[in-house]
Structures are given as C-alpha cells and as structure tokens.
Amino acid sequence: MINRLKRKVQQHIYKRHQRSEIRLSHNNIYILPSKDGGFFIAVALLNFVLGINYQNNLILAVSYIMAVMMIAALFLGFFNLNNTNVRYLGSNANFSPYSSSIRLSISSSAEIQSLRLSSAYNQTAIHISKVSGEKALELSAPELPRGVYDTGVIKILSYFPFGLVRTWSYIKPNDTFYVYPTPLPVIDTEFSFGNASNISQGIQQKERSVEFDHLTQYQKGMSLSRVSWKHYAKTEQMLVKQNAPESADLHRVIFDYSKLSGSKEERLSKLCSMVLDADKQQTSYALLLQQNRIPFGQGEAHKQCCLEALSEF
Amino acid sequence: MNSSFPKWYYSTSFFLWLLSIILVDDFGIGFVGLCTVLTLWQASRLVTKPSVLSIRFINLVTLLGAIATASLIGLKNSVNVFVALMLVASLLKQVHATQARQFTQICILNFFTYPCLFLFTQSIFAAFLVLILLAVNLAIMLNLEQNLRFKSALKVSAKGLVLLLPVATLLVVFLPKLPAFWQLPAPQNQAKTGLSENVDPFNIANLSQSSDLVFRASFENTQQTGPFYWRAIIHDEFDGRQWKVSEYQGTNIRALPNEATGTATIIAQPSQLPWLYGLAYSYSRSAKLNSNVFGTVYLKNLSAKPVEYQIDFTDFEPQDSLRPWYYNRNTALPDDINQQARQLARDWDSQSTTTSQFIELMQRYFLQNGFVYTLTPTTTQSDDRIDDFLFNSFNGFCGHYASAAAFLLRSAGIPARLVSGYLGGEKNDNQGYYSVYQYDAHAWVEYFTPGVGWQRLDPTAWIAPERMTGSLSQLEQLSSEFKSGLGYSLIGFSNWQSINWLRLQLEELDYQWTRVVINFDKEKQGALFKEWFGSNGQFWAGIFSLFVLFLVSIALFYLSKQLTRHKRPIELVYYNAIVSDFNKQLSGTTAKQHIVELCKLLPELEASLWRFYQLIEKSQYQQKPLTKFELAELKRLYKSIKRKARK
Numbered sequence: 001m002i003n004r005l006k007r008k009v010q011q012h013i014y015k016r017h018q019r020s021e022i023r024l025s026h027n028n029i030y031i032l033p034s035k036d037g038g039f040f041i042a043v044a045l046l047n048f049v050l051g052i053n054y055q056n057n058l059i060l061a062v063s064y065i066m067a068v069m070m071i072a073a074l075f076l077g078f079f080n081l082n083n084t085n086v087r088y089l090g091s092n093a094n095f096s097p098y099s100s101s102i103r104l105s106i107s108s109s110a111e112i113q114s115l116r117l118s119s120a121y122n123q124t125a126i127h128i129s130k131v132s133g134e135k136a137l138e139l140s141a142p143e144l145p146r147g148v149y150d151t152g153v154i155k156i157l158s159y160f161p162f163g164l165v166r167t168w169s170y171i172k173p174n175d176t177f178y179v180y181p182t183p184l185p186v187i188d189t190e191f192s193f194g195n196a197s198n199i200s201q202g203i204q205q206k207e208r209s210v211e212f213d214h215l216t217q218y219q220k221g222m223s224l225s226r227v228s229w230k231h232y233a234k235t236e237q238m239l240v241k242q243n244a245p246e247s248a249d250l251h252r253v254i255f256d257y258s259k260l261s262g263s264k265e266e267r268l269s270k271l272c273s274m275v276l277d278a279d280k281q282q283t284s285y286a287l288l289l290q291q292n293r294i295p296f297g298q299g300e301a302h303k304q305c306c307l308e309a310l311s312e313f
Numbered sequence: 314m315n316s317s318f319p320k321w322y323y324s325t326s327f328f329l330w331l332l333s334i335i336l337v338d339d340f341g342i343g344f345v346g347l348c349t350v351l352t353l354w355q356a357s358r359l360v361t362k363p364s365v366l367s368i369r370f371i372n373l374v375t376l377l378g379a380i381a382t383a384s385l386i387g388l389k390n391s392v393n394v395f396v397a398l399m400l401v402a403s404l405l406k407q408v409h410a411t412q413a414r415q416f417t418q419i420c421i422l423n424f425f426t427y428p429c430l431f432l433f434t435q436s437i438f439a440a441f442l443v444l445i446l447l448a449v450n451l452a453i454m455l456n457l458e459q460n461l462r463f464k465s466a467l468k469v470s471a472k473g474l475v476l477l478l479p480v481a482t483l484l485v486v487f488l489p490k491l492p493a494f495w496q497l498p499a500p501q502n503q504a505k506t507g508l509s510e511n512v513d514p515f516n517i518a519n520l521s522q523s524s525d526l527v528f529r530a531s532f533e534n535t536q537q538t539g540p541f542y543w544r545a546i547i548h549d550e551f552d553g554r555q556w557k558v559s560e561y562q563g564t565n566i567r568a569l570p571n572e573a574t575g576t577a578t579i580i581a582q583p584s585q586l587p588w589l590y591g592l593a594y595s596y597s598r599s600a601k602l603n604s605n606v607f608g609t610v611y612l613k614n615l616s617a618k619p620v621e622y623q624i625d626f627t628d629f630e631p632q633d634s635l636r637p638w639y640y641n642r643n644t645a646l647p648d649d650i651n652q653q654a655r656q657l658a659r660d661w662d663s664q665s666t667t668t669s670q671f672i673e674l675m676q677r678y679f680l681q682n683g684f685v686y687t688l689t690p691t692t693t694q695s696d697d698r699i700d701d702f703l704f705n706s707f708n709g710f711c712g713h714y715a716s717a718a719a720f721l722l723r724s725a726g727i728p729a730r731l732v733s734g735y736l737g738g739e740k741n742d743n744q745g746y747y748s749v750y751q752y753d754a755h756a757w758v759e760y761f762t763p764g765v766g767w768q769r770l771d772p773t774a775w776i777a778p779e780r781m782t783g784s785l786s787q788l789e790q791l792s793s794e795f796k797s798g799l800g801y802s803l804i805g806f807s808n809w810q811s812i813n814w815l816r817l818q819l820e821e822l823d824y825q826w827t828r829v830v831i832n833f834d835k836e837k838q839g840a841l842f843k844e845w846f847g848s849n850g851q852f853w854a855g856i857f858s859l860f861v862l863f864l865v866s867i868a869l870f871y872l873s874k875q876l877t878r879h880k881r882p883i884e885l886v887y888y889n890a891i892v893s894d895f896n897k898q899l900s901g902t903t904a905k906q907h908i909v910e911l912c913k914l915l916p917e918l919e920a921s922l923w924r925f926y927q928l929i930e931k932s933q934y935q936q937k938p939l940t941k942f943e944l945a946e947l948k949r950l951y952k953s954i955k956r957k958a959r960k
C-alpha cells in the first residue's frame with residue numbers, strides 16, 4: 001500500500017522532469033535533511049532539553065546555533081543547485097559487459113559544489129567536487145546484459161554544505177541507450193550464408209582473413225582496430241594490417257540468425273562479431289533477424305544500425 | 314587505515330583529551346589516563362598507518378573502555394559517568410573511522426560532547442574554548458563536502474559561527490524560557506571552595522589557601538562600609554575536638570522581618586554545601602532559598618552553576634533572655650578537658666561583673682601573652698587542645714582564636730557559638746561589587762548578653778587587626794606567607810601592577826559574564842520584557858521573538874544567496890552589460906569580433922571601445938590583474954560608453 005503510494009508520487013515527480021534539458025529552480029529542486037541531518041537535529045534537540053533542564057544558557061545557545069545552522073544549510077544547499085542547467089547530451093553504446101554511458105552537461109553561472117550524479121544503472125554516484133562554468137560528464141552503466149535500456153531517471157544530488165541536507169533533482173531524458181551483444185568468435189562451420197553459392201568460400205575467407213597480406217604505415221583516420229598491436233608492442237611502430245583483396249562475390253554477405261546454432265544470446269553474439277569482422281573487411285553485408293531485415297550496406301552507420309538491431313532483438 | 318583523510322581531522326581526539334584534562338577534578342586522574350592512552354593510540358595509528366581495525370575488536374575495546382570508565386568514576390555520579398562515556402565513545406569512534414560518513418557522524422556527536430563541558434563549568438573561558446572546538450569541528454564538516462584547505466575551511470567555519478553567535482544570543486534572550494521538563498541529576502561538582510561543616514582548627518598544619526572565587530556581592534542603593542562578616546554556618550556544639558554545625562541550621566523562620574537595613578545581591582559559586590552567605594541577620598524572599606532561624610540563608614537544591622540571589626539584612630533583634638534549653642545548648646561543654654582554660658575563665662568571671670568586662674580580660678590575656686596569627690600553626694593531638702593553644706603554642710589562625718574564645722565564654726556560663734563564613738572582600742571600583750575568595754574564609758564568635766541579644770566577637774581581630782579591613786590578599790604583613798601557600802595563580806603576582814590590572818580586568822569580565830549570561834533566567838527575562846515591552850511584556854516578547862526568527866530566516870536566505878553567487882570579475886560584468894544592449898545586432902562569437910562590430914555601430918566611440926577591450930584582454934586573456942588605476946579607467950570607460958550608447 002505504502003509502496004504503491006510511494007511509486008505513484010515518484011512517477012508524478014518524474015513526469016515533471018521528463019526533459020532533455022532542465023534548469024534547476026525552486027519548482028524542481030527538492031531539499032530534505034539527510035540521515036546525518038536527522039542525527040544533527042536530534043542532537044540539537046538533546047542540547048535544547050539539556051539546556052532547559054539544567055537552565056544552562058550556554059548549552060541552550062549551542063542548540064540554537066545548531067538550529068540556525070540547519071536552516072542556513074537548507075538555504076545554502078538550495079542556492080548551490082539553483083540556476084544550474086543540466087543537459088542530456090546522448091549516450092555511448094558499448095559491448096556487454098563493458099559499460100555504456102550516458103552523457104550529460106552541467107553548467108551554471110555560479111560555482112556548484114560537491115555534486116553527485118547517479119542513474120538507475122550505477123550503484124555508486126560519481127562525485128564532482130566543483131563545477132564552474134560548464135562541464136560534460138559521463139555516467140557509466142556497467143555490467144548490463146545485451147539490450148536496449150531506457151535512459152531512465154538521472155539524479156543530481158548534493159550534500160553541500162555540511163552533509164546535513166540533501167538537495168536533489170532529476171532529469172529524465174526520453175531516450176534509450178544500447179548495450180550490444182558480447183562479440184563471440186565464430187568457430188562452428190555449420191552455419192551458412194543466405195547466398196548458397198559462396199558458403200564454403202565465405203567461411204574460408206573469414207578464417208583466412210586473419211592472415212593479413214601486408215602491413216602499411218598507420219595514417220590518421222585509419223581504424224584503430226586494424227592496427228597490428230603485436231607489432232606495436234615490439235617495435236612501437238604503428239602499422240596497419242592490409243588484407244588481401246577479397247573475391248568479388250564475397251563483397252555481399254548475409255548474416256542470418258536462423259542459420260546459426262546455439263542459444264539466442266550465443267547466436268546474437270556470433271552475429272555481432274560477424275558484423276564487426278565484415279565491417280573491418282569493408283564487406284557489404286545484410287542482417288536477417290527473423291522478421292527484421294536490414295538490407296545490404298556498409299560503413300559506420302550501417303554497422304551501428306545492425307548492432308542496435310542485435311541489441312533490440 | 315585510510316590515509317586519504319587529512320591529518321587535522323584527527324584533531325578531534327586531541328580536543329576530547331583536552332576536555333578530559335579540564336575536567337580532571339570531576340573525573341579523576343585515572344580517567345584522564347584512560348583518555349591519554351586512547352589519544353596516544355590514535356596518534357600512533359596516524360604515524361604508522363596500520364590496517365583497519367575489525368569491528369569485533371573495536372566492540373571489545375569499547376566494552377572494556379565503558380567498564381573502565383564506569384569503575385574509575387563510579388556509577389553514583391550518573392552525569393559524570395554519562396559525559397565520560399561520551400568522551401570515550403567519541404575517542405574510540407575516531408580510532409576506527411575510515412569513511413567520510415563516520416567522520417561526519419563524529420562531528421555531529423561532537424556538537425553534543427563539547428558543550429557537555431558547560432555542565433561542569435560555564436566560565437567565559439570554557440565558552441571560548443567550546444566555540445573554538447566547534448569551529449574546527451564545523452571546518453571538518455565543511456571539508457568533508459568540499460575539499461578545502463585547512464586554513465580556508467577554518468576561516469569559513471569561524472566566520473559562520475561568529476555570524477551565528479549574535480543570532481543565537483538573540484534567541485536565548487527572546488525565546489521564552491521554558492521551565493525544566495523534568496528533574497535531571499546534577500553533575501557532582503568537586504567544588505574547590507566552600508566551608509567545612511565542622512571546624513577543627515587544631516588538626517590543620519597548613520591552612521590551604523586558595524584564590525578561587527567563592528562569591529561576589531553588590532549592595533543596592535546603600536553605601537555599606539566594612540568590615541563585612543559574611544555569615545554562613547553556625548556551630549553550636551563542641552565535642553572537645555571540633556565545633557559541629559548546629560542542628561537548627563536547616564530550621565526555617567516562620568515569618569520574615571519587616572524592615573531591612575540593606576539589600577545585597579550575591580552570586581555564589583557552586584559549592585558542595587547548601588549554606589549561603591549573608592550579612593548580620595539576613596533573609597531572602599527568593600523562591601530558591603530558605604531563611605533559617607540564625608539569620609542565614611541556604612539553597613533548597615544544590616546547583617552546579619553559580620547561584621544569584623538577593624538578601625535583605627538587618628541588625629539582630631534585642632533579646633532579653635534565652636529559653637533554658639537553648640541556654641544550656643549554648644553553654645554546653647564536654648567534661649574533664651581543658652581544665653586550665655576552665656580555671657582561667659572562672660578566674661576572669663570572678664574578677665568581672667559584666668560580659669564586656671570578661672571579654673576585656675580575655676583580650677588583655679591574648680595581647681599580653683604574645684599570641685601570633687599564622688597560617689601554619691603548631692598542631693596538637695592532645696585532648697586539651699585549647700589548653701595547649703592558650704598556654705603553650707600561642708599561635709594559630711582564626712579557627713584557634715574563635716574556638717578558644719567560645720570555650721572560655723561557655724566555661725563562664727556565657728552563651729556562645731562559633732560562626733564560620735568569610736571576612737572582607739576585594740572591591741571592584743568600576744562596578745562596585747566585592748569579590749570574596751576562598752582565602753577570605755574566617756571563623757568568629759557570637760555571644761549572648763541578656764537585654765542586648767547576640768553579638769559578634771572576633772578575637773582574631775585583637776591579634777591581627779588589619780585582617781578586619783579588606784581582604785587577606787591586601788594584608789601586608791602576611792603577604793609572603795599567604796602567597797607561598799597559594800601556588801600558581803595571578804593573585805600571587807599582585808605586586809606587579811600590570812598583572813594585577815589584568816587580573817582585575819579578567820575578574821570584572823567574569824563578573825559580568827556570570828551576572829548577564831550564566832544567570833539569565835526566567836525571572837530576569839521576565840523583568841527585561843517588562844522593562845522593554847511594558848506590562849504585557851510576555852506577550853509582546855513572544856511576538857517579537859517570532860519576528861526575530863522571521864528576520865533571521867530572511868537574512869539567512871539572502872546571505873546564502875550572496876554566498877553561493879559566483880563572484881565574476883568586474884571587467885566581465887562591464888563587458889556583458891555593454892554587449893547585452895546590442896545582443897541582436899551582434900553576430901560575432903569572440904569579444905574582439907563584438908568590439909569590431911560595436912565600432913561600426915558606434916563609430917564615435919571607437920577609441921574608448923578599443924581601450925576598453927585592451928584592458929579586458931589584459932585581465933582575461935593575459936591573466937594579469939589590473940591595477941587600481943586601470944580599474945578606475947575601466948569603470949570610467951564603461952560609464953561613458955554606456956551613456957553614449959544609449960543615445
């Protein structure tokens with residue numbers, strides 16, 4: 001009953017923060033004494049009772065100082081967050097179990113002290129001791145299984161100035177972020193591409209592709225994934241693997257979910273690594289995920305589209 | 314141990330240890346030892362950085378600490394044990410604190426532990442000390458959230474506390490004083506001052522001299538002249554060794570006398586006995602006090618803080634005779650002791666016809682036999698102590714003279730009793746009050762004459778007449794003997810003018826502090842409200858205090874707004890103010906582009922605009938602070954540009 005009520009109130013509050021940019025002000029900042037603040041109030045009350053009962057003005061004065069401190073803490077906490085602009089910048093996807101991240105920008109004309117940011121996906125809030133001007137930051141969402149996730153509620157919290165009050169607000173950008181499947185190397189030979197004529201070649205080519213043809217000097221803009229790190233570790237020279245030209249019909253490959261073996265997640269993981277490999281080889285590839293078909297394509301956008309489809313599946 | 318916390322966080326341990334030292338008289342040296350061990354433990358852990366202690370180990374140590382504390386102090390002193398346990402708990406919590414949150418909790422707990430000092434002493438120094446400790450405490454709390462340096466954190470917290478202090482003072486003055494909710498046990502104070510209920514001078518080899526304050530007195534309206542004999546305890550039973558406090562010391566009078574010859578306000582320091590100080594025949598109308606049949610007053614309940622009270626005093630009423638049982642009580646002596654003294658008294662009795670003649674003979678005896686006033690008398694264990702004193706040693710202090718005189722009077726059938734209290738007082742000329750110290754303690758005799766009543770007789774005055782005027786501290790003759798017994802205290806240096814001046818200033822400050830701050834109670838508050846707000850004082854004061862609270866909140870609101878506002882350099886404020894006027898007409902992104910565009914818009918201002926930009930560039934891009942002269946120029950330029958731009 002209480003939990004339901006709590007959830008309802010929370011939903012109502014979140015609704016007011018459903019924006020990708022929010023300016024914190026008196027109608028969206030919440031302030032309550034923290035747990036330590038409650039302890040502090042209890043001590044102040046204890047001092048008050050002691051001061052009254054012993055007719056001790058000095059103890060009484062301490063309890064009043066504490067009361068005024070508490071009020072001052074409420075105000076200071078409020079003005080610390082007031083007029084802060086929080087903007088949702090987007091998200092960075094990553095392969096499970098590496099952490100994806102939610103990007104935010106925080107800006108204020110004043111200096112903000114001791115800020116803690118947390119989302120539904122990170123246990124420990126990141127703590128920023130000071131923000132002056134504008135600051136971009138990333139909230140990581142580690143150890144998530146493959147999938148599409150709602151960005152959810154991001155909490156902006158501060159215990160400034162004495163840790164006695166918690167001042168907080170939310171931002172709930174209406175967005176999602178992706179966690180791609182863990183790439184799994186394909187070792188089974190049972191699977192077949194949709195195009196029956198080049199099944200065996202496809203596999204052979206795939207396996208042979210590890211054997212690169214020659215190395216060339218790394219140039220800016222080249223994909224880092226093609227750098228021969230082994231070579232780099234030995235000679236500290238950045239060399240890029242250049243693969244042998246592939247046969248013409250291998251430039252079009254279809255990756256079909258239903259033709260793969262293993263559990264659903266395994267199959268998706270395999271598809272993921274196939275997509276990555278194909279992209280590395282600059283092959284044109286299509287993805288068949290039962291009803292969902294992604295036509296032939298190439299390049300970064302196409303790869304991302306395929307990976308997202310894999311995450312969504 | 315987590316070494317990521319600044320070392321000064323651990324100053325709390327040192328402060329708690331300091332508190333235990335200050336309270337050594339109340340807690341005992343054993344407890345200070347315990348605190349010292351714990352503090353040293355903390356210090357060694359700070360140096361060696363060992364591993365985190367396990368919870369189980371800490372719990373065990375806590376339990377042992379609690380048992381040790383309770384056994385060192387004794388469970389009977391509930392308040393003392395409680396405060397001591399708080400100290401030990403805080404010390405131990407400090408030892409195993411590893412997380413920021415634990416430090417916060419310690420700091421919050423300190424807001425309770427530090428003021429506990431006020432339960433034992435409310436001196437201005439204690440208040441000052443606690444204020445400093447709280448400032449450091451607050452600095453730690455600030456730092457836990459903000460990572461400042463020690464100096465700046467302390468500066469911020471000290472500033473904050475100093476700002477809060479007047480607010481708290483206002484609240485103490487104006488928030489209506491509530492009556493005590495329930496009776497709490499008072500801390501058992503180890504008062505250093507006070508008298509003894511039984512006077513046994515012959516056992517004392519060296520009269521302990523303490524310069525501790527006993528009470529302060531001020532007279533209202535009347536100019537009183539000394540000597541002031543402050544009566545406190547009546548001793549009317551002599552058992553051969555000591556004069557015991559009268560059984561009737563706690564018997565109250567039924568009706569107070571009508572007319573008083575004077576009124577005095579007295580602030581008495583806490584003592585272990587309820588008996589307070591009065592002049593001549595004193596009585597009090599205060600609700601805290603009782604007035605007894607001897608004309609002295611006493612407390613209904615012992616207090617751990619200074620007690621302020623008013624007495625009215627008057628002369629002793631003439632009395633024709635004493636009731637037989639009372640006559641017997643005041644002439645009773647144990648048999649078979651001090652035969653020589655009895656014989657002497659009988660001789661004088663036969664030589665005299667009146668009591669005053671008898672006293673004259675006694676005075677002549679003391680003066681002719683070379684009696685000496687000393688603070689280090691010869692001790693005796695014999696049964697005939699008074700004989701020893703009168704016929705052998707011839708030296709002693711007030712207790713010896715009073716004891717012997719009362720014995721001689723009683724031997725002759727003259728009712729007599731011993732009175733102990735204080736004599737004299739040091740006058741503060743600025744404020745007109747008298748300070749009476751422990752070394753002013755005195756004993757004298759009261760004897761009864763039919764038709765006249767009770768009269769005072771101070772045999773010590775025959776030997777040391779200077780003793781009657783002023784305080785013992787002002788007595789030249791005895792000064793070296795007196796000072797050697799004092800140990801270290803400022804009064805020991807009263808020959809040095811500057812130190813004496815300092816002592817008197819501190820004394821006066823303490824007087825005001827005690828009167829105004831410590832003893833500001835419901836009564837005084839009521840009187841203050843009446844004076845300020847008229848007859849409906851309570852009501853208006855309530856309204857006013859609400860108003861004060863409201864004002865305080867408003868002030869806090871604006872103050873915190875001010876504090877959190879980013880202080881932008883004035884150059885940028887000027888720049889933004891100028892640019893904002895032309896926001897729509899400007900398309901550039903840098904300051905320089907803006908200035909170029911502004912020059913096109915306002916060609917007549919080109920020179921000043923460029924000079925303006927030069928200055929901004931210097932301070933903002935080259936990071937060179939502007940001189941006073943340049944700042945003034947900048948302001949001038951800003952004003953002229955703004956003025957012309959508006960046209």
